[in-house]
């Protein structure tokens with residue numbers, strides 16, 4: 001996979017830190033996390049449950065307040081940026097959440113859901129133009145105008161996630177931030193939704209930040225990967241380097257847990273991992 005690295009990163013996090021808790025017990029959910037994503041590049045974020053992946057994303061998009069650190073969009077720090085830059089950030093950086101059952105308002109029709117961003121960002125001149133844009137993005141994600149008046153409850157999980165992706169794409173983003181976008185879906189539709197995301201990424205030249213538990217998927221999909229453990233980035237780099245020559249023990253243990261179809265290799269690797277555990 002060719003690696004798009006040219007130019008200013010479209011999205012950059014520097015030293016993001018976020019703690020939770022009371023005065024007596026605080027957890028650093030995110031501890032000095034930095035990364036950057038080039039236009040058109042896909043960054044995977046992996047790590048065990050509770051390692052701070054979602055909190056990192058939430059701090060980046062502004063759903064969570066970071067205690068320290070900053071986010072740069074197209075080279076410009078958001079704190080202190082002018083209104084126009086902040087508006088562009090809110091429009092051009094869109095998020096897809098894990099659970100399409102809770103991320104779509106059950107009282108809104110598909111047309112309302114997908115078109116809402118067009119209103120917020122004043123992107124439609126008329127009702128007809130708005131509807132035409134909504135239909136256009138629905139078609140991009142494999143749906144069509146027949147779903148406009150339907151409510152989220154009448155769709156399957158995979159279809160709901162397509163609607164959530166259409167909502168994100170409607171406003172013409174340059175960055176898609178995805179928090180385990182297929183983990184809540186039936187295994188049989190996960191690949192379809194991943195392929196859709198990849199297709200959109202290529203067609204629209206999007207930069208993508210992609211949190212996933214599935215390391216095999218990250219390897220297949222991403223240019224770069226960042227490995228998190230207990231709020232800290234333990235490893236970061238091009239996928240090929242990190243997966244083929246992991247430097248950190250934690251990364252090695254994550255990789256050892258991926259099933260490999262070749263039984264001999266699998267057996268050899270499990271033996272090696274067991275030996276490593278014994279010596280640790």
Ligand SMILES: Nc1ncnc2c1ncn2[C@@H]1O[C@H](COP(=O)(O)OP(=O)(O)OP(=O)(O)O)[C@@H](O)[C@H]1O
Nearest residue numbers: 020021027029047048049050051052053054055056
């Ligand atoms: N709103 C909150 N209040 C208190 N603690 C929180 C809050 N959000 C996250 N945490 C804690 O921060 C840590 C990191 O959580 P986070 O959800 O970011 O992990 P994650 O890597 O996304 O995990 P998962 O893979 O399970 O989604 C956890 O210890 C979690 O309990």
Ligand SMILES: [Mg+2]
Nearest residue numbers: 053054055179
């Ligand atoms: Mg999470």
